[in-house]
Amino acid sequence: MITNITADFEEKYIGTVINDRYKIIELVGTGGMGSVYLAEHEILRKKVAIKILHYEQSKRKDTVERFKREAIAASNIGQDNIVDVTDFGYTEEGNAYFVMEYVEGRSLADVMKEQPVLPLEFAVSVAAQIAVALYSAHGKGIIHRDLKPENILLTNKDGNYPFVKIVDFGISKILQADAKPDERLRTLTKSGAIFGTPEYMSPEQAAGESVEPASDIYSLGVIMYEMLTGRLPFFDDNYMKILHKHQYEFPELPSNVNPDIPSDVNALIMKCLEKKPFNRYGTMMLLLNDLKNIYLKYNLEEKISLAFLFNSGTVRSMNPAADMISSEDIIRMLNSSHDEKVKHVSIEENRSSGTILKVLVVCILLIVAGIAVYTFLRKQNPPMMAERTEISKYDTPKTAKVSGEKEKPDKKTAEQPKKTASNGKKSVPMMKLTVNSNIKGVRVFNNENGKTICRTPCTKKLPRKESEVLILGFEYEDYSIKPMAVTLDKDMTVNLNLKQEVDNG
Numbered sequence: 001m002i003t004n005i006t007a008d009f010e011e012k013y014i015g016t017v018i019n020d021r022y023k024i025i026e027l028v029g030t031g032g033m034g035s036v037y038l039a040e041h042e043i044l045r046k047k048v049a050i051k052i053l054h055y056e057q058s059k060r061k062d063t064v065e066r067f068k069r070e071a072i073a074a075s076n077i078g079q080d081n082i083v084d085v086t087d088f089g090y091t092e093e094g095n096a097y098f099v100m101e102y103v104e105g106r107s108l109a110d111v112m113k114e115q116p117v118l119p120l121e122f123a124v125s126v127a128a129q130i131a132v133a134l135y136s137a138h139g140k141g142i143i144h145r146d147l148k149p150e151n152i153l154l155t156n157k158d159g160n161y162p163f164v165k166i167v168d169f170g171i172s173k174i175l176q177a178d179a180k181p182d183e184r185l186r187t188l189t190k191s192g193a194i195f196g197t198p199e200y201m202s203p204e205q206a207a208g209e210s211v212e213p214a215s216d217i218y219s220l221g222v223i224m225y226e227m228l229t230g231r232l233p234f235f236d237d238n239y240m241k242i243l244h245k246h247q248y249e250f251p252e253l254p255s256n257v258n259p260d261i262p263s264d265v266n267a268l269i270m271k272c273l274e275k276k277p278f279n280r281y282g283t284m285m286l287l288l289n290d291l292k293n294i295y296l297k298y299n300l301e302e303k304i305s306l307a308f309l310f311n312s313g314t315v316r317s318m319n320p321a322a323d324m325i326s327s328e329d330i331i332r333m334l335n336s337s338h339d340e341k342v343k344h345v346s347i348e349e350n351r352s353s354g355t356i357l358k359v360l361v362v363c364i365l366l367i368v369a370g371i372a373v374y375t376f377l378r379k380q381n382p383p384m385m386a387e388r389t390e391i392s393k394y395d396t397p398k399t400a401k402v403s404g405e406k407e408k409p410d411k412k413t414a415e416q417p418k419k420t421a422s423n424g425k426k427s428v429p430m431m432k433l434t435v436n437s438n439i440k441g442v443r444v445f446n447n448e449n450g451k452t453i454c455r456t457p458c459t460k461k462l463p464r465k466e467s468e469v470l471i472l473g474f475e476y477e478d479y480s481i482k483p484m485a486v487t488l489d490k491d492m493t494v495n496l497n498l499k500q501e502v503d504n505g
Contacts, residue, residue, distance in 0.1 A: 005240055013037060013052065019089055022050055022099065031168070033057055033067060038102060048086070058265060064096055071098040073142045073169040081133035083153070083167045087270065103165045108223070110148060111162075116230030119298040120265065122162065123227040126152070128291045129164035129338060132309055135284035138213040144169060145211060147219035148200045149226070157215030160308050175243040198239040198246075199232050205273050206243035214277035221272025221280075227259040228265070233273065247275070248497045250484045253471075265294055267469035270485040273410040279492055431488055437496035439476065447473035447483045464488060 013024045014037070022039040029036050034053040041048060057063045068088070075085040087099035108126065113117065118126075130152065134144060144151075146168060157163040198206070200220035205211050225233045235249030236242050254269050263421045268290050274280045281287040295306060435444050438458040444453045444460075448471055452458045462470070465488040472494065474481035479498050486492045 013091075017042060017098065018050070018091055021087075022048065024050065033063065034097075039099075047102040049083075049100050049102040050097055051100065052091065053095050055093070058095045067096050067098075070169045073137075074100065075169075077133075077134050077137050077140055077142060078422075079136040081129045081164045081166060082137065083165050100167075103153045103167075104154050105163075105165070107150050108152040108154055108227075109149035111154060112227065112230075118227045119303075120298065121303040122295075123224060124291055124300055125225065125304050125306060126154070126162055126164055127220060127224050128288055128295070128306060128309060129162075130166065130223070131284040131288040131291065133164065133166050134213075134216050134220070135288065138216070138284060142169070143211060143213055143214050144219075145205065146197060146200075147216055147223065148197045149223060151222075158308070160305065198242040199235065199244055201243065202277070203247040204277060206246045212277060213283065214280050216266045217272050217280050217284065218277075220284075220287070221269055222268050224272065225251065225254055228261055228269075229254050231257065248495075250482050251487065252482055253469070262294075262298065263469070264290075264297070267485055267487065268294065271487050274492075275495065276493055277466055279486075279490075329331075343469070361406040368497075374447060376413050432459060432491040433462055433486065434459045434491070434493045435472075435496070437476075437498060439498050441476065442481070442496060442498070443475040445473045445475065447471040463490060464490075 014026060015024060017038075020395075021042055023037045023042055025040060027035060028038050029047065034051050036055065037050045037052065039048050039050045040046065053064065053067050059069075071085045071088050074083060078084070083100050083103060085098050085100045088097070090096055112293065130147070130396045134147075144166070147166075151166060151168040153165040153167060155165060165404040174222040199221045200222045202211065202215040205215050223231060234242055234245040234249065236245070251270075251273060253266060255263070255266045268287070272280055272287065281290075292306075295301065300306075433453070435454065435456050435458055440456060442456040442459065444456065445451060446453060450473075453462075453472070469485050470488055471483050471485050473483045474496060476498060481496065481498065484494065486494065
C-alpha cells in the first residue's frame, strides 16, 4: 500500500507548480530517499532538478534531518564539480524538497555499461576531477561516504568532456565545524550503523566504524579499479560477504585483470585500496599529485585536457600549508609537460620552495663556517704533523717510513679517509614493513625476484623510497595467497587471513 501511495505522489507532481516557482516536467529517477524531477523556474525559465523526499520518508525525523544535511552539504562546498543546491522547502503535502542545478549528461555507471573498460586518459580525467571536488569538500569538513559511479554525472562543459558533477550527499558526514583537532568529530548517523553501497565501502565503513576523508579515497580507488579493469575488486551476491572481503581480503592486482595498466597506475590504485586508512594517501591532493604525474608521464594531454580543472581556484584545505599551492602554478605545470625540468616537479616541491630556499641559505652559511674553522686549524697545526698523523694511522709497521723521509702517499690510501668519513655520516632512511597473519610461518617474499623478506609474524626494515612500490608474495603450504603491492614511502602494515585464501580445487 505504501508503494502505491508513493507512486501516486510521484505521478501527481508531474505538471504541477511547487510553491509558485517550479513547474515539474518529468520524473528523472528514483532513489531510496526521494525522487528527482526535471523542472523549470516559472519566472527565470531556467531548467533545474528538484529532489523530493518520498511520502513515507517525510514522516521520519531522522530521514528529514539527513535530507536537510544533504542540501546543506552540497550548497556549502561551492565547487564546480559538485552539483550546487540553490533552494530548500516543503510541498503542500509536507514533503521536503531541495532544488539543484540540472545536469544534462549520463552517469559514469551508464557509460561503463556500454564500455566496461575505459581508456586511461578518460579514467585519469574522471578520477582527478573527483579528487579536486572531494578535496574541497573535505576542507569544509564534509565526507561523501557514498561515492559510486551512479553518483558521478558526466557532462560537457565549455568543450570539456568528461566534466564531472558529483551528486547525492544524502549520507554525507558533516564534521563539527568548531571541534578541536583532538576531539571526536560528531556525525548524524549512529555509532555502529552501516550506510552506503557495499561494493564501494571502505573497510572501516563496512565495519560500522567512524569514517574520515580516507574512506572517500578508498571508494575512489574502487571506482578507478572498475574503470580500468571492467570489474569490481570485490563482488558477491551476498552483500555481507562483500563487506567481509573489503575488511579482510586483498584484491587481485589491476594489471592481472588488464595487462595494459602501467605499473605506477597499478600502485596508485592499490595504495587507495589499503585496508588501513593511514596506509592510503593522506589527502585527495596527494592522490591528485600522482594522477598529475601519470597524466604527464604518458602524454595524456595529447588526448584530453585537464588544465580546466584548476581554473576556479576553489580548492581549500584544512591544512593552511596546502593553500600555498596556486591554481596558476598547477596550470603552468600541466601546460609545460614537454619541459623536462617542469615535468618531474611535484606539488609538494612546488609548495615548499620557500623552505628549500631557507635550507640552501643555511647550508651555504655552514660551508663558509666550515672553511673558516678548517683554515684556523691549519694555522695551528703544521702540514708535516698532519702528514705524519695520516701515515701512522693507515700504514702498517712494515710499510711505515722513517721520520723525515719523503714519500708520495699512495693514491688509494689517500682517498680512504674521505670514503670512510662519507660512509660514516651517510644514513639511509628506512621504512618499517609489518606483516601479520592468523597462521604463523607464512613466507613473505619479493614477488619479482623471489627473495624471502621474512616469515610471519614479522617486522622488517626496508630502505624508504619515494614513489616506489614493492610487490609482496606470500607462501604457506597449499594455501593460494594473492600478491599485493605496498608503497615504500612510509611504514606499512599488512594483515593476512589465510582462511579466506584456501584453494580447495
